[in-house]
Structure formats: structure tokens, C-alpha cells
Amino acid sequence: MTSPPILLRLLFVLNPISGDIDKTELEDTISTFCAERGRSAAFFHTSGNDDFAKLKQYISQQSYDAVFAAGGDGTVSLVASVLAGTKLPLGILPLGSGNGLSKDLGIPQDQQEALRLIWDHQVRAIDTLRVGDTFCAHLADLGFNALVVERFCSGDTRGPGAYVRIAMQEYLGYEPAVYRITTDRETYEGAAFMVTVANANTFGSNVVINPDSRVDDGEFEICLIEPFPGTAALGILYQLYTDAFDESVYTKRLRCRHATIEVPGHEEALVQVDGEPQQAQLPLQVTIEPRSLRMLLPLTT
Numbered sequence: 001m002t003s004p005p006i007l008l009r010l011l012f013v014l015n016p017i018s019g020d021i022d023k024t025e026l027e028d029t030i031s032t033f034c035a036e037r038g039r040s041a042a043f044f045h046t047s048g049n050d051d052f053a054k055l056k057q058y059i060s061q062q063s064y065d066a067v068f069a070a071g072g073d074g075t076v077s078l079v080a081s082v083l084a085g086t087k088l089p090l091g092i093l094p095l096g097s098g099n100g101l102s103k104d105l106g107i108p109q110d111q112q113e114a115l116r117l118i119w120d121h122q123v124r125a126i127d128t129l130r131v132g133d134t135f136c137a138h139l140a141d142l143g144f145n146a147l148v149v150e151r152f153c154s155g156d157t158r159g160p161g162a163y164v165r166i167a168m169q170e171y172l173g174y175e176p177a178v179y180r181i182t183t184d185r186e187t188y189e190g191a192a193f194m195v196t197v198a199n200a201n202t203f204g205s206n207v208v209i210n211p212d213s214r215v216d217d218g219e220f221e222i223c224l225i226e227p228f229p230g231t232a233a234l235g236i237l238y239q240l241y242t243d244a245f246d247e248s249v250y251t252k253r254l255r256c257r258h259a260t261i262e263v264p265g266h267e268e269a270l271v272q273v274d275g276e277p278q279q280a281q282l283p284l285q286v287t288i289e290p291r292s293l294r295m296l297l298p299l300t301t
């Protein structure tokens with residue numbers, strides 16, 4: 001077995017606002033940590049404006065051995081979209097409010113522990129998705145959660161409390177849409193409370209939407225929660241937190257390699273992709289790029 005190459009030149013892509021976390025001392029901490037171990041650290045700060053093109057150009061002009069995303073799921077998705085299809089591995093320094101993909105991949109949530117991956121890691125290639133025109137590394141959805149994420153992102157308050165408050169407000173008047181989903185294996189047609197396109201398993205909130213699936217199997221899942229009576233809500237919530245998604249009569253999963261999602265009578269729909277809400281054109285095509293993203297992961301996952 002050949003040992004993985006030693007990573008000496010590291011780029012950290014830092015989102016100054018993610019997770020409402022104060023990062024004033026972060027650069028010094030990382031630089032010192034790297035220098036003490038014979039590594040060099042450079043920093044790219046996201047601006048929230050055209051970061052994909054800026055980062056892509058920046059990386060193409062430099063020479064690094066690995067790139068760390070220091071932020072939340074949106075930052076991870078941004079860096080992953082730039083690195084997908086290249087040999088450059090992606091590390092994650094989880095500094096968001098949810099940190100869904102890093103939790104899913106068993107990446108330590110503690111800063112010092114996550115930084116240890118610089119020298120103590122395995123490199124594993126994972127699948128990535130395209131949801132319409134948008135790159136997706138983790139989870140995307142239409143329906144109820146997309147609406148809550150959109151309200152959450154446009155509000156002033158962050159954190160799990162704000163998410164739950166918005167979810168409760170929106171739940172009362174929510175009207176599920178009707179979807180037609182055509183995959184390479186089957187067709188589903190019916191109303192759904194939410195439709196999640198899942199490369200991985202678990203939301204940053206620890207809701208397990210897609211248990212027992214792999215991020216490197218060349219397939220993804222469409223996880224449906226159908227409309228349910230109010231009396232079933234707590235039971236479904238319990239199942240979502242206990243790895244029991246399939247045990248409800250209101251849930252369904254379609255495993256596939258390609259899917260077309262339509263909302264009959266609509267030309268566009270609100271979609272959240274890796275935590276970022278947007279309006280997407282319908283029909284929405286979902287495709288997979290098997291093992292297209294090289295990740296720095298702990299040796300034990």
C-alpha cells in the first residue's frame with residue numbers, strides 16, 4: 001500500500017460570517033498550527049459575491065496540496081464545486097451553524113481535531129450531484145424545508161431556535177405541492193410535504209433523511225415525505241431523529257442515478273441546495289458525478 005502524499009501547502013477558504021462565529025484569531029491559530037508542523041497556510045476570504053469564479057481563478061494560479069473549507073455547508077459546497085473533478089483534496093474545518101456534510105463524513109467538529117487531518121487522514125473520493133444548474137455535495141430539497149431555509153436565510157436571526165420558530169409558523173398554513181418524479185427506474189406522482197435529493201444521510205440539524213446510504217456508491221436517493229395529518233407529526237419527527245425514515249407510512253425513497261422532477265402547472269420552484277435557497281427552472285434534472293470529489297477524512301470512517 002502506498003502512503004498518501006504529505007500535504008505541505010494548504011489553502012484555507014474562510015467564510016467570515018458563517019455560523020455567527022468570531023474568526024478574528026482563526027488565521028493566526030491556523031498559521032501557527034501549520035508552521036509548527038512544517039506546513040504553510042494561505043487564506044482566501046469569501047465575499048458572498050461571485051466567490052466561485054474568484055476562487056477558481058485564484059486556485060488555478062497557485063499551487064496547493066489541499067484546500068480546506070473553513071465555514072458551514074454553503075462554504076463547503078462552494079469549495080467542493082471548485083475542486084470537483086480535480087485531484088486536489090478537500091478538507092473541512094466545520095465553522096457553520098449546521099455543518100451537515102462534515103458530520104455525515106465523520107469529520108471532527110472540534111477545530112484542533114479537524115486540523116489534525118492535515119497529516120492524519122485518508123483520501124476518499126465521494127459522489128457529487130448536479131441539481132438543475134447547481135452543484136450539490138450533500139442534500140437539496142423542494143417543498144417545506146426549502147421554504148423554511150429560504151425564510152431562515154432572509155431573516156436576521158440564526159441558530160437552531162430561529163429555524164424551529166420559522167418551521168412552526170410555516171407548518172400551519174403549508175400547502176404541499178404535487179410532484180412528478182421520473183427516475184431511471186420508476187415514476188412517482190403525488191403530493192409531497194417535502195422532496196429531498198440526498199447524496200448523503202443527515203441534515204446539520206441531525207435529522208436523518210436518508211439512513212444507511214453511501215456517499216460513494218454512484219447512486220443518490222429521492223426521499224419523500226407525503227402529506228400527513230397533524231396527529232402524525234410528532235411520530236414522523238421522532239422517526240427522523242432515530243434513523244427510522246422508512247418506518248412511516250408517509251415516507252418513500254427512490255434510489256437512482258438520474259431523476260427529473262416536475263411540479264405540474266409550474267415553471268419554477270423554490271429549491272435549497274446545500275443550505276442555499278434559490279428559484280430553479282422546472283423540470284429539474286438531477287444527475288450524479290460518481291466519485292468526483294476527493295475528501296480528506298479521518299482514518300477510521
Ligand SMILES: Nc1ncnc2c1ncn2[C@@H]1O[C@H](COP(=O)(O)OP(=O)(O)OP(=O)(O)O)[C@@H](O)[C@H]1O
Binds near residue numbers: 046
Ligand atoms: N464575506 C461575506 N459576507 C456576507 N456573506 C457571505 C460572505 N462570505 C460568504 N457569504 C455567504 O455565506 C453563505 C454560506 O454560509 P455557510 O453555509 O458557510 O455558513 P452557515 O450558513 O452559517 O452554516 P451552515 O450552512 O452549516 O448552517 C453563502 O450564502 C455566502 O454567500
